[in-house]
Amino acid sequence: MKESAILQCDDVTVEFDGFKAVQGMNLKLEKGELRFLIGPNGAGKTTMLDVICGKVKPSAGRVTFDGKVDITRKKEHQIAELGIGRKFQAPSIFPSMTVAENLEISMRQKRTVFATLFAKMAAEERERIEHQLTMIGLQDKTAWRAGGLSHGEKQWLEIGMMLLQEPEILLLDEPVAGMTDKETEKTGELLHQIARKRSIVVVEHDMEFVRNFASKVTVMHEGRLLKEGSMDEVQRDDRVAEVYLGKRRDADVSRSTA
């Protein structure tokens, strides 16, 4: 039997002072899926992430989490508690604290009981942090001040912090922007590893990254769904090539359709 979608957006419309940034958008995400959301500037990608995490409320449509919970009108913190984590472009780590301390704080934030803040960490919690450190490749930098990490490492630390909150869905906005090629590659591998257990939506402009790591891609244009499918299918689509022509060089998927 097919499991129900972890996230379903039906006919979502978002208006800003009468301007429709998103118009009747549909998006269905299966459990354990790594989905890339692409499209030219202003297509409505970030607004869709804002809708899913509750930062922006749609004027029409519905967002359903895990097949049963209507999160369309829920508050941001309620949506976060249900298990939808959002990572913004700018890292929100504590730069003067160590890598390990950042992870500890994040794990404790999951708990609502403030009293546990100074409680001794149980062995199981230490294990989880160790596991997370290895997964994000920072096991040799636990005592480093987070502010001293490279740009890529900061992003991984933040992803690790999110994972300790055990989200069902991670929403990432251009995670590889500003990363070196090597860091980008490692991030792609990390996302695949995460998607074994969780679902991820990535808004991305780096088409080489998308080509290398995406299985299913959703293309938005002018607030609407333009095309959905494998990167090959998307690249072969004339309408997709058309909307990208003459837009951003790095996002020019039409290059490989020639």
Ligand SMILES: Nc1ncnc2c1ncn2[C@@H]1O[C@H](COP(=O)(O)OP(=O)(O)OP(=O)(O)O)[C@@H](O)[C@H]1O
């Ligand atoms: N708070 C807002 N108020 C008014 N207009 C907005 C607001 N947020 C976004 N928009 C507009 O909505 C449209 C979609 O924006 P959005 O940021 O979702 O696009 P995007 O696909 O993420 O673009 P980019 O790739 O450039 O980040 C744009 O025309 C943008 O100017």
